[in-house]
Amino acid sequence: MGVIQPEGTTEDLCYQGTHEETSRQTTSRGMTQRNVPKTIAKANSIMRDDLVASPSPMEQVLAKRLADVEVVMRRIQGMPIPTKKSRSHCYADSPFVDEIALVDMPQKFTIPNMKLYDGTTDPDDHIASYKQRMFTVSIPRSLREACMCKSFGSSLFGPTLQWYTNLPNGSINSFAQLTDTFVEQFASSEKLEKLSADLYRVYQRRGEPLREYVSRFNKEKICIPACNLETAVDAFRKGLFSDGELYKEFTKLGCITMEDALPRAVIQIRWEEDEINQPIHSRYDSRRNDKKPEHKPAEHRY
Template sequence: MPHSLEKAAPDSYADSPFVDAISVVAMPKGFTNPNMTLFNGTTDPFDHVSQYKQRMMIVMVVGHVKEACMCKGFGSTLSGPALRWLVNLPNRSISIFADLVNAFTQQFASSRKQQKHAGDLYRIVQGANEIIGEYNTRFYNEKVAVRECDVSTVVEVFRRGLHHESDLYKQLTMHPCHSFEVVQEKAAATIRLEEDILARASIPSMPSVSSTSAIEKLSRKQSTGKKEERYRPYGRGVNRIDNREEN
């Protein structure tokens, strides 16, 4: 036998997970909820909270209602299971935004991304046909995911991951850097060179250096060949001497 639908209590409109000091605060005139991807419980809850805080920083809210706005606006960024979780929180169980964040991240801790460590950076190696720009982007994206990592370790891992025949590897080996910012400056210079070479190679009317050199070598060879035919050290004179001996 199917269960009967649960009916809402007459005073359910007053249900709120927030204490009265938060729930009764009127939202400021002109307040708009932050425009961001809704959290449904499948993505990293810490990333969602960080993004929410950043979006709320640009909202003009007076100091004494900031806490209430942070709490009451958070529900507009949830959907599906996450929104049901918020609605089902015990009445008046949240008194500050920190309590809401702690309960939220604990509830969806299983969706948190795996913590990156410095050792994970050793897995990033430049491919045989991978340009410096692609390698640098992959490395940087992994680096920012590592929360704590020694600068010298990052610099050394970046150098080791480069192909041993690349010019950037040789530069960083001969002239070691002590900051990742300097490494990025040298990488940027190499990337500009790569982009320029690729751009020049895409122009069919412009001969490359190698082809130009080949043309010059061929011209010199042909010119040298003609001179050899014109200025032979011997020639008809030898034939004349042979003819005289025969006579």
């Protein structure tokens, strides 16, 4: 006897097989139907995060207007500035691009001790000092740029640190760009570059020993990056007393370099200091204080 199947059974089996095949095709490779709800929930979460991370055009306009209002309020004396509220993901803010921001620092890396920069001195001097300090730390070559960038904020203090934290996210892509932006921001604190002609402003004061004048002149000379040697010698000669022996000697014999002028100045310094110390030495000169015994004639007794 054959088995009689009830009506609709064959169609139901075909529909079930077709539905299962369609479900397998619509899902991703290796994914079962049990994972579909989880995948949908995860996709919805990612979409919500994207909506939070990327504000709408209207929100951007409102944020810009709010920033303009805060700028106006800062100009009003005595007006309290509204407190800014931190965003949920503010801990991940970084002025560097992902190629730098996502680099992990070496485990044994320690930022060397250095003087913090507050914006009152030359920014170029701070960068030079920062580089020399960082060069003393062993850093792998592949991580050197990232370490130089991410450690720079630790060398700042006060208004300079505030400037660093306010840099736009992802706006810095190298250490060179960071230093250029830094110098441009604090350019008002740069030292004026001295010229060779500035040495003519250094002259020997009345009553000033020659040793002190030479010391002051050398301090000014080493502050000039590219000092002209002829100008330096001429300024040194004209800074001396016109009635002094050293000025007369330089004028008669002439000097081409400071190596020729300084030895003659040293000789004159020794002579001046010896003249000053001569009265002091005379007080303790035993030869002058010793008195010769008086010769008395011998008395003849009768």
